[in-house]
Amino acid sequence: MGIVLDDQQGIDDVKSDPSKLFGGDVNGRRSLLDKESLPSTSGDCTVYLEVAAKARVMVNTALSRGTTDEACEFISRVSVAVEPQLPKVK
Secondary structure, rough: EEEEEEEEOHHHHHHHHHHHHEEEEEEEEEOOOOOOOOOOOOOEEEEEEEEEEEEEEEEEEOOOOOOHHHHHHHHHHHHHHHHHHOOOOO
């Protein structure tokens, strides 16, 4: 599992397969869920949380055992815990 603050790219800069990218929100903050965000893998999932126009937080996991859906359920719960620690969206 990893949590990364990107202060150069916003949520609109995410480059991914559109068929595996889903918009939503976490505690009212705009987010994207990216299923199988790592090329040629399964069992991984990333949630991007908006911080500013050119800043985002990426919360990611890759399971050695388990499905992509299990990874996304886990990382979604982690994102809910991380979100209150972030600054308000600018």
